[in-house]
Structures are given as C-alpha cells and as structure tokens.
Amino acid sequence: MIELGKKYKLKMIRGLDTSDNEYYKVIDFYNFDTIICENACGERFVFMKEFLIDPQKPDDIYSDLILERNK
Numbered sequence: 001m002i003e004l005g006k007k008y009k010l011k012m013i014r015g016l017d018t019s020d021n022e023y024y025k026v027i028d029f030y031n032f033d034t035i036i037c038e039n040a041c042g043e044r045f046v047f048m049k050e051f052l053i054d055p056q057k058p059d060d061i062y063s064d065l066i067l068e069r070n071k
Contacts, residue, residue: 001056002026002035008052011063024052 002008007023024037024045035052037045051063 002049002052002054004029008037008055010047011051011053011061013065013067014062016067026052 004026007025009023010020022039024039024047026035027038027044028036030036030046033049035047035049037047037052039045051065053061
C-alpha cells in the first residue's frame, strides 16, 4: 500500500537500462491511481501508483510497461 509522506523507488522497465536509484516522497494523491511525488531536490513528478515499489510486495520490482521500437 502506498502511503502519503513515505518514500518509494520506481519500478524498473524490462529491457531498459536505467540508473534511477532515487527515492520519491509521496506528497499528494491526485486521484485513485495517480500520485504526486517529490525527489530530494524538490522537483515534483506525477506517477501512476503502479510504478512505485510497494513495500508489501518488495519482489515486484518490474512494471508492466512495454516499450516498442519502430524501425
């Protein structure tokens, strides 16, 4: 469960190398599935809840997002 005021990491995307180890603090809930977060520098971001790692499911570290490349 994602909670207001707590810090979370983002899930990884399969097949995409990323070095984002940053924590994002939940500062507000926009609606049922969208949240507003803030990083350590004070920058704000909007994420779908499903992209944050839920502490109740710590092994669920990959998102269901699929990236396709058109040639």
